[in-house]
Amino acid sequence: MSLVIVGSVAFDTIETPYGRREKIVGGSGTYCSLAASFFTQPMIVSVVGEDFPEEVIDLFKKRKIDTKGIEVRSGKTFHWEGRYGNDPNQRTTIRTELNVFEDFSPQLPPDYRPAELVFLANIDPDQQEEILNQAKEPKLTAMDTINLWINLKPDSLLRVLERVDMFFGNEEEIRMLSQEVNLVKAGRKLLERGPSFIIIKKGEHGALVLGKEFVFGALAYPCEEVIDPTGAGDCFAGGFLGYLDRVNSFDEKEIRKAAVYGSALASFVIEDFGIDRLKSLSLSEIEERHLEFKKLVSF
């Protein structure tokens, strides 16, 4: 199969109880593509400024990520700054400099258009919709978002939601969108709007996958140290969709496994700052953790 990922490639300045890093490489598209690259050869669509380091593009290429869709424009790369306290689930955004992302009009290169899997990582829902309009009958479309867009552009967001097959959201986003406190009920309400799968990301509590006919619960790996939580949700989606792309199937059995691979990827990325842990990660480590997830829940 073939997986297109549309998301941000950015600089992040991050402070956690374990330290501070200035302008390291991040962005939803970056994390998601790197995570997916352990299973498949994703194609990425994004935009960066002239200040973006060539060696990161080289890293993408080394990991067999198709970077043709990364536009380089004059100006500065998107820069996000955030801070986490002792609770890794709580983060404060210090600043968001959209820079070249501000008036980004994402374009699918011609050979990306027939992709069978299209993932709209967290970006402006209007940009997400532009991509949907360009894709040629993908087998599966998936989207992520953040509460910012639920507040800012609820109508655009709901329009995209109704067109995709799979929606990724965290607990807060799922509750906000559905206006329902009970997560299972909230997920079912969103299923009624169109998607076939609602994936509820619960941070340290794992994830809940709601299909039309089944519910699957994936635990989070019991990490004792969360060095930097940035990118966990993007790596979850990247591992999830990368695995599905590899096995070329969306049946319940594979969806369950995909959620566990997603959790595994998320559990690795938080072990170090930014994308550092993904650079040293191997598929055998992922497979080993997949087995540990089995032990964690078996009874």
Place this chain on the structure above:
Amino acid sequence: MSLVIVGSVAFDTIETPYGRREKIVGGSGTYCSLAASFFTQPMIVSVVGEDFPEEVIDLFKKRKIDTKGIEVRSGKTFHWEGRYGNDPNQRTTIRTELNVFEDFSPQLPPDYRPAELVFLANIDPDQQEEILNQAKEPKLTAMDTINLWINLKPDSLLRVLERVDMFFGNEEEIRMLSQEVNLVKAGRKLLERGPSFIIIKKGEHGALVLGKEFVFGALAYPCEEVIDPTGAGDCFAGGFLGYLDRVNSFDEKEIRKAAVYGSALASFVIEDFGIDRLKSLSLSEIEERHLEFKKLVSF
């Protein structure tokens, strides 16, 4: 084996989005004993006032609960009033009338003393300690508590914690006691104080069991309607310990199963107000749900 449960037998006035019930039967000892009674014949130690209905004692007897340890004293039965909003994990205590529980000095009847399993449900830690002093070399002692005692009597509580084999607490209590945000780290810190097992109850997110050598994660059953969350934690502990008492083993394999039986009991009790669902519940329904828990996490 033989299981002694020390806890409250009380009246609860409860308001949830599904309605209001005045002075229905509740209390940690009540929920816990009824839940355990599906697996074993527990012995209960508690105190009630003269206003406590005989038919509830008869219900206990019908479910083969030994009620010899329920003292009837002149005065009124313990009465708790609470309210839940849309989020069943958030409750507000409206009033607590300890009544006959106020100066309760719990006594183990002579034939309870050699019990192999002793559970100290949520009561004053000084009362919990009195029981520990009376028990004759139990194979396993377990305790539960609430944040009230962590604030009010931290020293007493820690003294009991150091003497028991198993500690049940919810996320907030585990974090308060250990002064650690990360739940796995928090649990490990408490393990170092003495217990062999720390059971972290996470409500709708399930439970985490930490042993010295393993971690087990049990999901919560994906309930869409929580009619009345009261007693869920007590039923979790009752199902857990009742099952262990029946199988007469505390090895890792049985501890894992016990946590799932606990989750099953908790998932049933919240389907109706007070103890109503437990009255109609059957062992075959519990076994069926146990299988559903397997499907929920299998991949």
